[in-house]
Amino acid sequence: xxxxxxxxxxxxxxxxxxxxxxxxxxxxxxxxxxxxxxxxxxxxxxxxxxxxxxxxxxxxxxxxxxxxxxxxxxxxxxxxxxxxxxxxxxxxxxxxxxxxxxxxxxxxxxxxxxxxxxxxxxxxxxxxxxxxxxxxxxxxxxxxxxxxxxxxxxxxxxxxxxxxxxxxxxxxxxxxxxxxxxxxxxxxxxxxxxxxxxxxxxxxxxxxxxxxxxxxxxxxxxxxxxxxxxxxxxxxxxxxxxxxxxxxxxx
Numbered sequence: 001x002x003x004x005x006x007x008x009x010x011x012x013x014x015x016x017x018x019x020x021x022x023x024x025x026x027x028x029x030x031x032x033x034x035x036x037x038x039x040x041x042x043x044x045x046x047x048x049x050x051x052x053x054x055x056x057x058x059x060x061x062x063x064x065x066x067x068x069x070x071x072x073x074x075x076x077x078x079x080x081x082x083x084x085x086x087x088x089x090x091x092x093x094x095x096x097x098x099x100x101x102x103x104x105x106x107x108x109x110x111x112x113x114x115x116x117x118x119x120x121x122x123x124x125x126x127x128x129x130x131x132x133x134x135x136x137x138x139x140x141x142x143x144x145x146x147x148x149x150x151x152x153x154x155x156x157x158x159x160x161x162x163x164x165x166x167x168x169x170x171x172x173x174x175x176x177x178x179x180x181x182x183x184x185x186x187x188x189x190x191x192x193x194x195x196x197x198x199x200x201x202x203x204x205x206x207x208x209x210x211x212x213x214x215x216x217x218x219x220x221x222x223x224x225x226x227x228x229x230x231x232x233x234x235x236x237x238x239x240x241x242x243x244x245x246x247x248x249x250x251x
Contacts, residue, residue, distance in 0.1 A: 007076040019222070019225045039072060048066070051090040060107070067108065067109040070110065078114060079113055094120055105136060115139070117141065117142040141161075154187035201219075
C-alpha cells in the first residue's frame with residue numbers, strides 16, 4: 001500500500017509528480033525576491049537551499065528568514081542544507097548541521113526538512129523525532145554526482161531511508177550512459193513495489209532528463225523545475241515541465 005504525504009492541499013504520492021522549484025539566492029533580499037517571483041509560478045512546493053545563503057552560519061538568522069520566506073510563498077516550503085560531500089556549497093561540521101536544523105525546527109517556519117541518509121544515525125533519529133513533533137515532514141536523500149550505483153544499491157538506500165523514518169525517500173544519481181538511466185528507472189519501479197513511502201528519484205544531467213518527466217509511469221512522486229536558476233544539472237523550466245507532465249499523464 002503506497003502512502004501519501006499531505007501538507008495543506010498538497011498530496012505527494014498520488015497523481016502527477018509534484019513540481020518543486022529551488023531558491024538558491026545568496027542574500028536575504030535576493031531570497032525574498034525569489035520567493036515573491038516563485039509565489040506567482042505554477043509549482044507545487046519550494047525548496048530553499050540554505051547552504052547558498054551567505055549568513056547560513058548564523059542559525060538564528062536562518063530560522064528568522066525561513067518565516068519570511070514561508071509567508072511570502074504561500075506554498076509548502078522544503079528547507080535543505082546540502083552538505084559539501086553531497087554537492088552543497090558550504091562546508092559545515094556534522095555538529096553544526098544538526099544544530100542548524102534543531103534551530104529551524106524550534107524557531108523557524110517550514111513544512112518539510114531535507115536530511116541526508118549518511119549523516120550520523122543518532123543525530124538523524126533525534127532530528128526526525130523533533131521534526132515530527134512539529135508536524136514537519138522529512139525528505140531523506142542521497143546524491144551521487146559521479147556515477148549511477150547498481151540497482152541493488154539504489155533500492156537498498158531507498159529502503160534504508162524508509163526504515164529510518166523518512167516520510168519521502170529521495171535519490172539522485174549521475175548517468176554515464178543510457179544504460180545508467182534505465183538502471184535508475186528500473187530501481188524506481190522496483191522500490192515503488194517494495195516500499196510504502198513516496199519516492200523522488202532522478203538521473204541528473206541532460207542524459208537523465210527523461211527521468212524528470214516520467215515519474216508518474218515509474219513511481220517518482222515529485223520533480224524539480226527551474227524558475228530562474230537551476231540547483232542541479234538537467235532541471236527543466238517550470239512552464240515546460242508542467243506541459244510535459246500533463247502530456248505524460250496516466251489515464
